[in-house]
Amino acid sequence: MLENFPLFPEQASTMAPRVDVLFFFLVAVSLFFASLIFFLVILFAVKYRRRSDEEQPRPIKGNLPLEILWSAVPLALTMVMFVWGAVLFFDIYHPPSNALEINVVGKQWMWKIQHPEGQREINELHVPVGRPVKLTMTSEDVIHDFFVPAFRVKKDVLPGGYTSVWFQATKPGEYHLFCSQYCGTQHSGMIGKVVVMELTQYEDWLSGGARGVSLATAGERLFQRLGCSTCHRPDGTGQGPSLVGLFSRPVNLQGGRTVTADEGYIRESILNPQAKIVARYPPVMPTFRGLISEDGILQIIAYLKSLQREERSQAER
Amino acid sequence: MSASPVEHREHYLNVSYGVKSWLFTTDHKRIAWLYLLSVTFFFFVGGLFATLLRLELLTPQGDLVQAETYNKLFTMHGVTMIFFFLIPSIPAVLGNFLIPMMIGARDLAFPRLNLASWYIYILGGLFTLTAAAAGGVDTGWTFYTPYSSIYSNTHVALTVVGIFITGFSSILTGLNFIVTIHKMRAPGLTWFRLPLFV
Numbered sequence: 147m148l149e150n151f152p153l154f155p156e157q158a159s160t161m162a163p164r165v166d167v168l169f170f171f172l173v174a175v176s177l178f179f180a181s182l183i184f185f186l187v188i189l190f191a192v193k194y195r196r197r198s199d200e201e202q203p204r205p206i207k208g209n210l211p212l213e214i215l216w217s218a219v220p221l222a223l224t225m226v227m228f229v230w231g232a233v234l235f236f237d238i239y240h241p242p243s244n245a246l247e248i249n250v251v252g253k254q255w256m257w258k259i260q261h262p263e264g265q266r267e268i269n270e271l272h273v274p275v276g277r278p279v280k281l282t283m284t285s286e287d288v289i290h291d292f293f294v295p296a297f298r299v300k301k302d303v304l305p306g307g308y309t310s311v312w313f314q315a316t317k318p319g320e321y322h323l324f325c326s327q328y329c330g331t332q333h334s335g336m337i338g339k340v341v342v343m344e345l346t347q348y349e350d351w352l353s354g355g356a357r358g359v360s361l362a363t364a365g366e367r368l369f370q371r372l373g374c375s376t377c378h379r380p381d382g383t384g385q386g387p388s389l390v391g392l393f394s395r396p397v398n399l400q401g402g403r404t405v406t407a408d409e410g411y412i413r414e415s416i417l418n419p420q421a422k423i424v425a426r427y428p429p430v431m432p433t434f435r436g437l438i439s440e441d442g443i444l445q446i447i448a449y450l451k452s453l454q455r456e457e458r459s460q461a462e463r
Numbered sequence: 464m465s466a467s468p469v470e471h472r473e474h475y476l477n478v479s480y481g482v483k484s485w486l487f488t489t490d491h492k493r494i495a496w497l498y499l500l501s502v503t504f505f506f507f508v509g510g511l512f513a514t515l516l517r518l519e520l521l522t523p524q525g526d527l528v529q530a531e532t533y534n535k536l537f538t539m540h541g542v543t544m545i546f547f548f549l550i551p552s553i554p555a556v557l558g559n560f561l562i563p564m565m566i567g568a569r570d571l572a573f574p575r576l577n578l579a580s581w582y583i584y585i586l587g588g589l590f591t592l593t594a595a596a597a598g599g600v601d602t603g604w605t606f607y608t609p610y611s612s613i614y615s616n617t618h619v620a621l622t623v624v625g626i627f628i629t630g631f632s633s634i635l636t637g638l639n640f641i642v643t644i645h646k647m648r649a650p651g652l653t654w655f656r657l658p659l660f661v
Contacts, residue, residue: 254614288610305609328603330614331531 158321158342159297160314161238166298168230175223238299241312245280246273249361249444252283252290252303255332257323260444264358269338271323273315274348280312282409282447286440291327294340302327308409315342365449368442372434380453386431387424390453398425412447489574495560497581502552505588509543512536534601535617541604546626547588555584555636557660562640565658567649572642580635587629594621 157163248271249260259267273279283292283303290303292311301311325336343351358364369375377386392407400423405411414421416438419431438446475492485493516536519527528536559577563570571577594600600622602611611619644661 288614289607327607328534328610330610331534331601333534334530 155295156317156319156321157296157298158315158317158319159294159299160316161234162296162298162316164234164237168234171230172227175227238311241280241310242278245278245312247280247282248273249441249448250281250283250292250303251286251440251444252292252325252329252336253286254288254330255325255336257292257325257336257338258441260361260441261352262361262448263352264360264364265352266358269323271338271340272348272351273340273342274345275315275318275342276345278312278314280310282308282310282444284308284413284440284444288329289327290325290329290336293324293326294321295324296321297340300326308413315340318342318344318347361445361448362452363449365442365445365447365452368438368446369449372437374446377431385428387427389450392453393447393451397422399423400425409447412450413443416443416446487578489570489578491559491563491570491574491577494577494581495556498551498555498559498584501581501585501588502548502556505543505547508592509540509548512540512543516540531601532599534603535599538600538603539595542591542600542622542626545604546629547584547591550633551584551629554633554640555580558636558640562643562661563647565661566644566647566652568643568647571639572647573639576635577639580632580639583635584629584632587625587627587632590625590628591622592625594618594625597621 154166157166247262250271251258251260257269257271259271261267261272265272281292283301284307285303285305287305289305291300292303293300294313297313297315299311299313301309303309319342321340321342323338323340325333329336359367369378377384378389380388380390382388393412395407396404397407397411398404402425403422405422411422415431417433417435419433420429423429475490485497488494488497515528516533519525519533519536521527525533559571562568597618600615600617600619602615602617602619606619606623644657648657
């Protein structure tokens with residue numbers, strides 16, 4: 147249905163047809179009522195026109211059934227729109243757990259991509275077809291917006307925190323990538339492409355080219371170089387808490403609050419360590435603002451995620 | 464059609480003549496006209512910016528203006544149209560003209576404050592036009608931070624001051640309307656009998 151509607155970008159993700167059907171539903175409902183109102187305005191203007199100078203309009207006392215009708219029908223329709231839209235929104239919001247995780251850093255005026263195996267790209271994003279991909283995104287400077295029309299995917303990329311978006315491409319090919327939040331002089335030139343490849347070609351692409359060390363390894367090196375490992379010892383004997391198995395777990399803070407150790411929490415703890423102090427630990431960590439780049443923070447997060455996997459696999463043994 | 468001679472009736476347009484009688488008027492209908500003329504002026508200023516944008520878009524190359532100027536043009540277009548045309552147009556023009564008549568009041572509650580609102584609006588507009596003449600601003604009319612606060616080195620402060628001043632004009636007009644509608648309705652004109660516009 148609606149496979150190749152003209153004027154519309156190609157549908158190249160699992161979400162695209164679902165977004166389009168909702169969109170067309172909204173257009174159809176609006177069009178129906180706009181025409182109805184237009185028609186009735188003209189009809190009533192003619193039908194109830196003043197026919198003589200003496201004619202006095204009769205006062206209208208109200209009509210209960212009519213009032214109920216024109217309250218209930220729009221209510222029902224808007225509830226359909228709301229529930230339908232909310233379900234779609236939540237599906238777009240929650241990436242599947244088996245998604246391939248790729249980092250995106252926006253800056254004036256380019257997209258920098260980091261793959262988990264260490265490949266880096268600028269203004270190009272290579273992904274396999276038929277596999278969910280989750281992007282964790284942040285900005286080095288101003289607000290950007292990651293927009294791939296063919297995937298019906300669009301999400302603001304904010305400085306000072308992470309946003310994420312996911313998609314599953316359905317057709318190999320090259321698709322436009324735009325920045326759709328005005329971000330300065332060369333905003334209109336901040337464009338790139340998403341290259342969707344068959345799995346085998348994707349494997350070739352991954353293994354070819356200049357691949358550095360994996361993100362987790364790069365993160366581990368940073369972790370040593372910046373001296374994080376002095377206090378955050380894996381066995382928990384250092385000044386700071388052990389970070390093994392930290393990611394996505396609840397953390398007890400001073401004052402009794404609990405937070406989940408997600409990307410945003412880790413980033414905040416690196417740049418603004420005094421914001422959330424872990425219970426039973428002294429607030430002695432210095433800030434690393436200015437010492438570490440956005441790319442670097444994402445590498446450390448990848449490293450911390452990998453620590454979790456090791457622990458899990460040990461637990462499984 | 465009867466051919467009786469038109470009898471001379473005094474109304475707000477012929478009660479007095481001359482520029483001064485308009486610039487110092489406290490009549491709500493005359494102030495509505497002042498607003499109508501000034502929002503129309505700003506509409507054409509905003510339209511001029513839009514025309515330049517469209518002319519540039521005739522070709523893909525930046526041959527009429529470069530990217531930097533283009534960004535300033537659409538910002539100035541947005542700023543002018545939103546803050547100096549759209550926001551004052553319906554409330555200040557139609558509101559000033561119609562609200563007293565619709566509720567049976569002789570004028571607004573504070574006629575001199577009403578005139579002051581118009582002057583404040585013009586003052587804000589002049590500030591923003593000065594910013595445009597001085598080199599413009601390139602943040603988009605939404606002024607999203609941190610682009611507008613840290614990264615843009617155009618005339619953000621001057622433009623925002625102009626918009627801020629004009630904001631006080633809308634606040635005072637709004638205050639005037641609220642007091643008028645609460646206190647000066649004709650006897651028997653209860654809340655549920657008010658016209659939809661009010």
